[in-house]
Amino acid sequence: MVFIVLTAVIGAVAAWRLAMPFLKTGQAGAGRLASLVMVPVVLLGALGFYFVNGEPETPGAPYAEVAQRLADTNPEELTSEEQEARLRAILRENPEDVQALTLLGRFLSRTERELEAVTLFTRALQIEEDPRILSDMGQALVVLNNGQVTPEAERAFEAANALDPSLPEPAFFLGSAYYARGERNEAAAVWSDIIMRLDDGDPFRAAIAARAADLLSRPQGGPGSAGAAPFADAIAAGVAPEDLAEMMVSRLEARLEDDPDDLSGWLTLARARWTQGQTEAGLEALERARSRFEDNAGALALISAMRTAFSVEESEQ
Amino acid sequence: MIAELGRYLIALALLASLVQIFVAWRGAGGVGRTAYVKAGQAASEIAVLAAGAAMILLIASFLRSDFSIAYVAANSSVDKPLAYKIAASWGGHEGSMLLWCLLLAVFGYGLARFGPKDDGLRSRAVSFQGLLQTLFFGFLAFASNPFERLSPVPLQGAELNPILQDPLLVIHPPMLYVGYVGLSTAFAIAAAGLMQKTPGRALAAAIRPWALGAWTALTAGIALGAFWAYYELGWGGWWFWDPVENASFMPWLLGAALIHSSIATEKRGAFPGWTVFLALLAYILSILGAFLVRSGVITSVHAFALDPERGVWILGMLGVSSVAGFLLFALRAGSLGEGDGFEPTSKEALIGANNLLLAATSGVVLVGTLYPMLLEMMGGATISVGAPYFNAAATPLLLIAALLMPVAPFLPWSNGGLKNAVSQMRAALMLIPVAAVIIALLFAGASPLAVVGGAIGVWAISGAVMDLGQFLPVAMARGQKLLVIGRAMAHAGVGFIALGAAADASRPPDQNIALAPGESVAIAGRELTLDGVRRADGPNYMADRARILVDGGEGGVMSPERRFYAGANQTTREVALKSSIAGDLYVSVGEARLRQDGSTAFETRVAFHPLIWSLSLGAIFIVLGGGLSLTGRMRAHAPLVERDASARPAEAV
Incomplete structure (x- = not known):
C-alpha cells in the first residue's frame, strides 16, 4: 500500500512538472491538450513499465533484519x-x-x-x-x-x-609427524602412551590403535644402516621377487632377535608373514611381541589391533 | 520496498526519456514551441532525478546488504568495507548500466540547459539524446535491471571480485563512463545538426566543447584503469591490448581526432563531413565497447550464444544508433557545406594527416579486436590477437602522429608554412638525435622502436615547451592563455607517455624467484631481501604481508601482500612500489612453498620500471590540458589574436 501511494505521489509530481510549462504559458488548444494527456501518460505509463517485471509484494531482506531473526531463533532449529x-x-x-x-x-x-x-x-x-x-x-x-x-x-x-596430555588428537598427530620423519620408535611410544591413557570404551582408542598398527606394520623403505641398498646385489643377480621378499623378512627376523624392543619391527614382521601366506608365523610374531611388551598396555593395544585386522582379513577371504 | 521503488524509478526514467524525444522535437519548431522546449527540459530533469534516486537506492541496498536483490547478492558481502560496498553499486554489469543511464540523463539535462545556442539545434539534440536514453533505459528496465529480485534470499553475498576492491576502482568506472557517455552529446548534436541542415562550421562549434569534455574524462578513466592494472594485477603491465582496453581506446582515438578536426571545421570550415562523421562514430564505438565488454563475446562467442539476451539488446542499440546516425549522414552530409581550400603544409593539412593516422590506428585496433570473434563465429579456429600485432600495426602509426603533432601549432591556417615552422623549432628538432643516442646508451638492448618512441617523446615535450614560449606571451585574453597552456600541456602529455612507454619497454627482465626469509634478489643495482612474512588480515580477507628490505634496509622497506578473499574464494597480490626519479621498484609475493630442507619460500616477482612516472605525468598533463582548453574555450570563443603580427597564428590544436 505504501509502495502504491509512494509511486502515485512520485508519478503525480513528475506529471505536474511536465505539464507545468503548458499551464504556465496559458496555451489553449494543442498545448493544453498536451498537458492533459501528459498526466495519465506519466502516471500510468511508468507503472505499466514497472509492472512488466515488478514484484511489489516481495519484501526486502536487509542484513540487520536477517541477523535479528537468526538471533531470535533457537539454534537447533537453524540450518x-x-x-x-x-x-x-x-x-x-x-x-x-x-x-x-x-x-x-x-x-x-x-x-x-x-x-x-x-x-x-x-x-x-x-x-x-x-x-x-x-x-x-x-x-x-x-x-x-x-x-x-x-x-x-x-x-x-x-x-x-x-x-x-589426555587429548587424543594432538598425540595422534604428533605420532604421525614422527612417523613421517621415519622416527618409528618415537611414533610408537607416543601412540602407545595416548592409548594407555584412554578408557577402554573410548572410540578414539580403537581408532588410534588400528591406524597406528597399520602405519607401524608397513615395511620401512630406504637404505640400510650401512647406507647402501641392502639387497642391491641380489636384485642385480636377478633373484625372484618372492625370494627377495623372503630374504628381507628373514633379515628383519634376525634383527629383531638382536633388538626385540622394536615394536614397529614386530608388527612389520607379523604383517609380512601374513602377507606371504605364512599366517601361523605371522600370529607367532604377534604372540612374541605380546610377551615382549606385556607390561605396556599401549603396545598391547596396537598388537591387538593388528590381530583384529588379520581376523577381519581372514573373514573377508 | 527499496528495490521495487528503484525499479519503478527506472521505469519512470524510461518514460521521461520517451516523452523527452517527442516534446523536445516539437520544441524545435512549430506553434507554442517554448512550452515544448521547457517540457523537454522538464523531462530530462525527471530522467536525471529518477535515475539518480535509483542509483541512491541501489547504494542504500548495498549498504543494507539486502541480498533479496540479485545484483547485490552477486557483488557484495556483509563484511565488505563501506567504500567498496558503494563502489560495487557500479562495479558489476547491471549497476554499471544504471550508471551509464544516469550519465546519459545527466548529459541530456546538460544539453537542455547548456547546449548549443541555436534553440532548434539544442531542442533536436535533446530529442536525440532522449532516443539514446530510451534505448539504454529500456535495456536497463527489461533486460538488465539492477533491482531484479532473488528467491530464496541467500544469507551471504558472493562478494565483488576482489581485484575490483581497490580505491582507484571506486572512481575509474565513473570517470570512464563520463567519457563514453559524454560522447553521446557529440552524437546527438551531430544528428540534430544533420537533421536541420546546420552548416558545418556552426555544428563543429557546437560539438567541440562537449567532445573535449568527454574525451578529457575518457583520458582520465583510461589512465586510472592503466594505473590500476599496473599495481593491482600483480604482473606489472599497464596496457595489455586486451579487448576491454581496446574498447575504450577506439573511442579515445576517434575522440582525439574529433576535437582536432572540429577546430579546423569551426575555424576554417575544413573537413565538415569528416568532423560530423567522427562525432557519430565515436559514440557508436562507445556502444560497441559496451557490447564487447557486457555481452560475453569476449569470453567466448559461445557464451554469448548461450545467453544472448543482453548481447542482442546492446547489439540492437548499436544497430539503431548506427543506422539512424549514418542514414542521416548519408542523406544530409551535403548540407554541411565545404570550407576554403588549404595548402598541403598548412595547419589544416597537418590536422587532417593526424586525423587520418588516429582513425587508421582505431581501425587497426578494431580489426585486431573483432577478428578473433568473427573467426570463431564463422566456425574457424579460436585465436587471440595480442600485443605483437598491435605493437607492430598500431604503434608506428601513433608514433608518426606524435612526430607531426608538435609542428601543427607553428603552422598557419590555409597557407603553407612548414619552412618557417621548422626554422622556429630548430632547437627541438636537434634534440631528436640527441635523445635517441641517450636513450640507446641508457637502456642497453632497447628495441629500435623504443628508441624512436623515446626520442619522439622528447621531441613532443620540447615542442610543447617551444609552443608555450612562442604563443603564451602573445595570447591576450585569459581564455586565450588557457587555450595555449592547455594545448601545450596536452601535447607534452603525449610526449611524456611516449617517453614512459619507451623506457618501460626497455626495462630489465622481470624476475620470478622463490625467496625464503633472509634470501635476496638483485635488480637494477638494488638488493631486495625478504626479512619475513607475517599475517595482516583485513575485514574481509586474510593476508600474508612480506617485509622486504631494500639494500639491507638503507633503501627502505617494501610490504607486498598476498590476500585470500574467502567470500569470493579468490587470491590476489597487492603490489609494493618504491618510486624514485629513476623509476619504480615493483615487488609482489605469491604462494608459499615448502622446500625439501623444511624452509618456506615465497614466490616473489621483482621488477624495475624505469621512468614509469612519465606515463602518469603524461596522463595528468593531458587531462589538465583538456580541462584548461575547455575552460579557455568557455571564456574565449573568438579565435586567438596575436599581439605581434609577425607571430604565427596560435589557435588551440
Whole structure:
C-alpha cells in the first residue's frame, strides 16, 4: 500500500512538472491538450513499465533484519548455513567471542574452508590459550596441507599436548609427524602412551590403535644402516621377487632377535608373514611381541589391533 | 520496498526519456514551441532525478546488504568495507548500466540547459539524446535491471571480485563512463545538426566543447584503469591490448581526432563531413565497447550464444544508433557545406594527416579486436590477437602522429608554412638525435622502436615547451592563455607517455624467484631481501604481508601482500612500489612453498620500471590540458589574436 501511494505521489509530481510549462504559458488548444494527456501518460505509463517485471509484494531482506531473526531463533532449529550466519553475526558484534570463533572455525573446517578456519582459531588463541583450539587448528592445518603435519601444525599439537596430555588428537598427530620423519620408535611410544591413557570404551582408542598398527606394520623403505641398498646385489643377480621378499623378512627376523624392543619391527614382521601366506608365523610374531611388551598396555593395544585386522582379513577371504 | 521503488524509478526514467524525444522535437519548431522546449527540459530533469534516486537506492541496498536483490547478492558481502560496498553499486554489469543511464540523463539535462545556442539545434539534440536514453533505459528496465529480485534470499553475498576492491576502482568506472557517455552529446548534436541542415562550421562549434569534455574524462578513466592494472594485477603491465582496453581506446582515438578536426571545421570550415562523421562514430564505438565488454563475446562467442539476451539488446542499440546516425549522414552530409581550400603544409593539412593516422590506428585496433570473434563465429579456429600485432600495426602509426603533432601549432591556417615552422623549432628538432643516442646508451638492448618512441617523446615535450614560449606571451585574453597552456600541456602529455612507454619497454627482465626469509634478489643495482612474512588480515580477507628490505634496509622497506578473499574464494597480490626519479621498484609475493630442507619460500616477482612516472605525468598533463582548453574555450570563443603580427597564428590544436 505504501509502495502504491509512494509511486502515485512520485508519478503525480513528475506529471505536474511536465505539464507545468503548458499551464504556465496559458496555451489553449494543442498545448493544453498536451498537458492533459501528459498526466495519465506519466502516471500510468511508468507503472505499466514497472509492472512488466515488478514484484511489489516481495519484501526486502536487509542484513540487520536477517541477523535479528537468526538471533531470535533457537539454534537447533537453524540450518547449518543459518548457524554459520548466526556465528558470523555474533562475531561482528563481538570479534573476541572465543566460543563463536571456535565453533565457526570447526564448522569451516568441516566444510573444507580450512584456511579461514585457521585464521579464526589463531584469533581465538590470541585471546585464550586452549588445548582443544590448538588441536583444532593443528588439524585444520593438516587438512590444508593434504594430510602433511607441517612444522606449524606440529607446534600447535605439541602445545596442545603439553597443556592437556589426555587429548587424543594432538598425540595422534604428533605420532604421525614422527612417523613421517621415519622416527618409528618415537611414533610408537607416543601412540602407545595416548592409548594407555584412554578408557577402554573410548572410540578414539580403537581408532588410534588400528591406524597406528597399520602405519607401524608397513615395511620401512630406504637404505640400510650401512647406507647402501641392502639387497642391491641380489636384485642385480636377478633373484625372484618372492625370494627377495623372503630374504628381507628373514633379515628383519634376525634383527629383531638382536633388538626385540622394536615394536614397529614386530608388527612389520607379523604383517609380512601374513602377507606371504605364512599366517601361523605371522600370529607367532604377534604372540612374541605380546610377551615382549606385556607390561605396556599401549603396545598391547596396537598388537591387538593388528590381530583384529588379520581376523577381519581372514573373514573377508 | 527499496528495490521495487528503484525499479519503478527506472521505469519512470524510461518514460521521461520517451516523452523527452517527442516534446523536445516539437520544441524545435512549430506553434507554442517554448512550452515544448521547457517540457523537454522538464523531462530530462525527471530522467536525471529518477535515475539518480535509483542509483541512491541501489547504494542504500548495498549498504543494507539486502541480498533479496540479485545484483547485490552477486557483488557484495556483509563484511565488505563501506567504500567498496558503494563502489560495487557500479562495479558489476547491471549497476554499471544504471550508471551509464544516469550519465546519459545527466548529459541530456546538460544539453537542455547548456547546449548549443541555436534553440532548434539544442531542442533536436535533446530529442536525440532522449532516443539514446530510451534505448539504454529500456535495456536497463527489461533486460538488465539492477533491482531484479532473488528467491530464496541467500544469507551471504558472493562478494565483488576482489581485484575490483581497490580505491582507484571506486572512481575509474565513473570517470570512464563520463567519457563514453559524454560522447553521446557529440552524437546527438551531430544528428540534430544533420537533421536541420546546420552548416558545418556552426555544428563543429557546437560539438567541440562537449567532445573535449568527454574525451578529457575518457583520458582520465583510461589512465586510472592503466594505473590500476599496473599495481593491482600483480604482473606489472599497464596496457595489455586486451579487448576491454581496446574498447575504450577506439573511442579515445576517434575522440582525439574529433576535437582536432572540429577546430579546423569551426575555424576554417575544413573537413565538415569528416568532423560530423567522427562525432557519430565515436559514440557508436562507445556502444560497441559496451557490447564487447557486457555481452560475453569476449569470453567466448559461445557464451554469448548461450545467453544472448543482453548481447542482442546492446547489439540492437548499436544497430539503431548506427543506422539512424549514418542514414542521416548519408542523406544530409551535403548540407554541411565545404570550407576554403588549404595548402598541403598548412595547419589544416597537418590536422587532417593526424586525423587520418588516429582513425587508421582505431581501425587497426578494431580489426585486431573483432577478428578473433568473427573467426570463431564463422566456425574457424579460436585465436587471440595480442600485443605483437598491435605493437607492430598500431604503434608506428601513433608514433608518426606524435612526430607531426608538435609542428601543427607553428603552422598557419590555409597557407603553407612548414619552412618557417621548422626554422622556429630548430632547437627541438636537434634534440631528436640527441635523445635517441641517450636513450640507446641508457637502456642497453632497447628495441629500435623504443628508441624512436623515446626520442619522439622528447621531441613532443620540447615542442610543447617551444609552443608555450612562442604563443603564451602573445595570447591576450585569459581564455586565450588557457587555450595555449592547455594545448601545450596536452601535447607534452603525449610526449611524456611516449617517453614512459619507451623506457618501460626497455626495462630489465622481470624476475620470478622463490625467496625464503633472509634470501635476496638483485635488480637494477638494488638488493631486495625478504626479512619475513607475517599475517595482516583485513575485514574481509586474510593476508600474508612480506617485509622486504631494500639494500639491507638503507633503501627502505617494501610490504607486498598476498590476500585470500574467502567470500569470493579468490587470491590476489597487492603490489609494493618504491618510486624514485629513476623509476619504480615493483615487488609482489605469491604462494608459499615448502622446500625439501623444511624452509618456506615465497614466490616473489621483482621488477624495475624505469621512468614509469612519465606515463602518469603524461596522463595528468593531458587531462589538465583538456580541462584548461575547455575552460579557455568557455571564456574565449573568438579565435586567438596575436599581439605581434609577425607571430604565427596560435589557435588551440
